[in-house]
Amino acid sequence: MNNRFLDACWGRPTDRTPVWLMRQAGRYLPEYMAVRSRCSFLELCKTPELAAEVTIQPVDILGVDAAILFSDILTPVEPMGLKLDFVPGPVFDNPVRTMADVEKLRIPDPESDVPYVLQAIRILRKELAGRVPLIGFGGAPFTLACYMVEGKGSKDWATIKRMMYAAPDTYHALMEKVTMMDMEYLNAQIKAGAQAIQIFDTWGGILSPTDYEKYALPYTTKLINGLNRTQTPIIHFVKGAATMLQTVQQAGADVMGLDWHVNLGTARDTLGPQTAVQGNLDPTVLYAPKGVIEQEVQRILDENAGRPGHIFNLGHGILPTVSPEHAIHMVECVHRLSQR
Amino acid sequence: MNNRFLDACWGRPTDRTPVWLMRQAGRYLPEYMAVRSRCSFLELCKTPELAAEVTIQPVDILGVDAAILFSDILTPVEPMGLKLDFVPGPVFDNPVRTMADVEKLRIPDPESDVPYVLQAIRILRKELAGRVPLIGFGGAPFTLACYMVEGKGSKDWATIKRMMYAAPDTYHALMEKVTMMDMEYLNAQIKAGAQAIQIFDTWGGILSPTDYEKYALPYTTKLINGLNRTQTPIIHFVKGAATMLQTVQQAGADVMGLDWHVNLGTARDTLGPQTAVQGNLDPTVLYAPKGVIEQEVQRILDENAGRPGHIFNLGHGILPTVSPEHAIHMVECVHRLSQR
Numbered sequence: 001m002n003n004r005f006l007d008a009c010w011g012r013p014t015d016r017t018p019v020w021l022m023r024q025a026g027r028y029l030p031e032y033m034a035v036r037s038r039c040s041f042l043e044l045c046k047t048p049e050l051a052a053e054v055t056i057q058p059v060d061i062l063g064v065d066a067a068i069l070f071s072d073i074l075t076p077v078e079p080m081g082l083k084l085d086f087v088p089g090p091v092f093d094n095p096v097r098t099m100a101d102v103e104k105l106r107i108p109d110p111e112s113d114v115p116y117v118l119q120a121i122r123i124l125r126k127e128l129a130g131r132v133p134l135i136g137f138g139g140a141p142f143t144l145a146c147y148m149v150e151g152k153g154s155k156d157w158a159t160i161k162r163m164m165y166a167a168p169d170t171y172h173a174l175m176e177k178v179t180m181m182d183m184e185y186l187n188a189q190i191k192a193g194a195q196a197i198q199i200f201d202t203w204g205g206i207l208s209p210t211d212y213e214k215y216a217l218p219y220t221t222k223l224i225n226g227l228n229r230t231q232t233p234i235i236h237f238v239k240g241a242a243t244m245l246q247t248v249q250q251a252g253a254d255v256m257g258l259d260w261h262v263n264l265g266t267a268r269d270t271l272g273p274q275t276a277v278q279g280n281l282d283p284t285v286l287y288a289p290k291g292v293i294e295q296e297v298q299r300i301l302d303e304n305a306g307r308p309g310h311i312f313n314l315g316h317g318i319l320p321t322v323s324p325e326h327a328i329h330m331v332e333c334v335h336r337l338s339q340r
Numbered sequence: 341m342n343n344r345f346l347d348a349c350w351g352r353p354t355d356r357t358p359v360w361l362m363r364q365a366g367r368y369l370p371e372y373m374a375v376r377s378r379c380s381f382l383e384l385c386k387t388p389e390l391a392a393e394v395t396i397q398p399v400d401i402l403g404v405d406a407a408i409l410f411s412d413i414l415t416p417v418e419p420m421g422l423k424l425d426f427v428p429g430p431v432f433d434n435p436v437r438t439m440a441d442v443e444k445l446r447i448p449d450p451e452s453d454v455p456y457v458l459q460a461i462r463i464l465r466k467e468l469a470g471r472v473p474l475i476g477f478g479g480a481p482f483t484l485a486c487y488m489v490e491g492k493g494s495k496d497w498a499t500i501k502r503m504m505y506a507a508p509d510t511y512h513a514l515m516e517k518v519t520m521m522d523m524e525y526l527n528a529q530i531k532a533g534a535q536a537i538q539i540f541d542t543w544g545g546i547l548s549p550t551d552y553e554k555y556a557l558p559y560t561t562k563l564i565n566g567l568n569r570t571q572t573p574i575i576h577f578v579k580g581a582a583t584m585l586q587t588v589q590q591a592g593a594d595v596m597g598l599d600w601h602v603n604l605g606t607a608r609d610t611l612g613p614q615t616a617v618q619g620n621l622d623p624t625v626l627y628a629p630k631g632v633i634e635q636e637v638q639r640i641l642d643e644n645a646g647r648p649g650h651i652f653n654l655g656h657g658i659l660p661t662v663s664p665e666h667a668i669h670m671v672e673c674v675h676r677l678s679q680r
Binding site: 156157158161162165166205207208209210211240242243244260261262263282283284285287288289292299315319321 | 506603
């Protein structure tokens with residue numbers, strides 16, 4: 001049983017620095033593409049055996065210290081009453097714009113509404129058989145609300161910001177409901193066997209520090225407080241949060257995900273020894289020659305300076321055109337260079 | 341003569357806080373759209389009388405304290421030997437990928453290669469007749485190189501990062517040439533009458549702090565050192581630089597542009613009294629009701645706490661779907677609330 005990842009989440013010393021890669025199951029792997037060629041992205045998310053298969057691929061291929069469930073943050077939003085499609089980015093035909101829209105949203109029951117997610121977790125725990133821990137995940141309430149209000153990805157997220165500023169009652173009612181949904185959903189993942197939970201706040205960083213504190217933090221805090229986390233560490237990754245790490249830390253997660261815009265050593269000094277960190281190699285470094293990848297891995301390990309509670313990862317998802325060989329090399333460098 | 345803007349650039353006290361808006365001449369103004377309906381974006385950039393007309397529009401309509409030349413950062417790149425088009429984002433048919441491509445690039449002579457830019461500046465100085473100062477501008481070498489190497493906008497800028505890491509000689513040769521071009525171009529703007537220069541580094545923030553210091557900072561520093569700046573303050577705006585303000589400050593500009601991801605008061609504490617700042621309202625706040633806009637203006641003025649050397653601006657360009665009435669209101673709030 002490889003417990004490096006969970007030990008690091010809890011701030012315990014490990015023999016080597018554990019490592020996994022955000023989006024490690026994905027398009028850069030020919031083995032993933034082979035599975036994906038037989039079904040749509042949503043079918044893959046909704047077929048437990050296939051989701052489990054692609055979840056395990058990077059464990060075998062890269063030698064990472066954790067598996068992360070293959071799914072999408074928007075999976076549990078669909079049964080709230082929004083029709084989800086990928087073209088290839090996510091699209092909701094009926095975005096949430098008014099208080100009436102918010103009132104129509106229902107809180108799904110994970111066991112009956114997203115059974116495939118929980119089933120995939122159960123299959124994975126059996127198939128992984130303790131080789132590496134399994135991470136479950138969900139979107140942070142703010143990021144989910146971004147997609148629900150805009151109806152799709154956006155450059156400036158003007159629609160949700162307009163709602164936030166001009167119709168705060170609608171905004172807060174929506175956030176309450178999304179937070180409730182998220183809590184049920186992530187607790188169901190924990191009950192099904194997820195051994196850690198990562199909360200992805202991909203868009204929290206579009207807010208100013210003041211607005212993050214007012215409009216996003218209270219809901220993520222409530223979510224984290226509502227999770228059955230005694231045995232299950234919570235990783236909180238807010239992309240673009242480097243200027244407000246202490247604010248984000250108030251949400252109370254065990255591990256803070258870091259993007260590559262902050263020096264990892266500085267971030268650890270800011271956060272203190274009670275919070276573990278995960279990150280933070282620039283994903284584009286995987287395009288570099290192997291020697292440069294090794295230097296950059298060493299630089300980040302040096303910034304951490306041997307402090308317990310560091311999980312090595314990219315600062316954002318692995319890019320689809322990266323060579324798997326370079327990802328394998330990165331994992332190998334982390335393990336070799338961090339050996340105690 | 342309204343000297344508020346220049347006084348603030350030099351760190352001198354002013355009667356009210358000066359204000360202008362990045363992209364203040366642009367699509368959100370019906371008056372701009374009327375001019376734009378008669379010609380393409382590039383024709384507008386290349387026709388001095390029209391460029392001057394849209395440059396002056398926001399001075400009349402918004403009551404801002406500075407005019408900024410209407411142009412595009414890629415205008416001077418075209419005569420280096422790259423064919424520029426807008427579709428509507430910028431596209432170069434023949435991007436720079438190899439050392440041979442870099443060697444083919446020529447350093448334009450601004451007077452003969454981009455005469456329309458200098459002519460627009462001369463017209464504007466006459467037409468503005470001292471009402472407000474005129475800001476000239478250019479792209480930072482790194483941002484220009486991003487477009488030259490990718491050939492267009494990008495989500496992850498993987499091509500230039502690959503060049504940076506895997507072909508550093510080519511990268512550095514390109515940056516040297518772009519810096520030379522930029523220096524000639526901005527000095528020509530100063531000679532033609534630009535009373536301040538803003539350097540836009542839209543993409544500097546995609547680099548980690550370590551990479552920014554290694555791959556971008558030396559060139560912006562060289563550029564700024566090479567400008568005839570005794571009478572002409574230099575504003576340096578690196579978007580996404582909130583975690584590396586002190587590194588960016590080393591480039592030596594008189595004014596640091598701030599995006600909305602940093603608290604302006606914290607930034608001023610970090611930068612010290614010798615550097616003026618410009619910013620930093622979240623552009624989406626202009627979608628908010630007028631009362632919220634006023635609160636947010638007040639918050640930023642409070643963060644500055646009356647320190648001289650603050651130019652109010654947005655943290656990024658004004659969004660095309662903002663109502664001009666809200667922009668007018670913002671400018672009015674800045675002037676009213678900052679009155680000494």
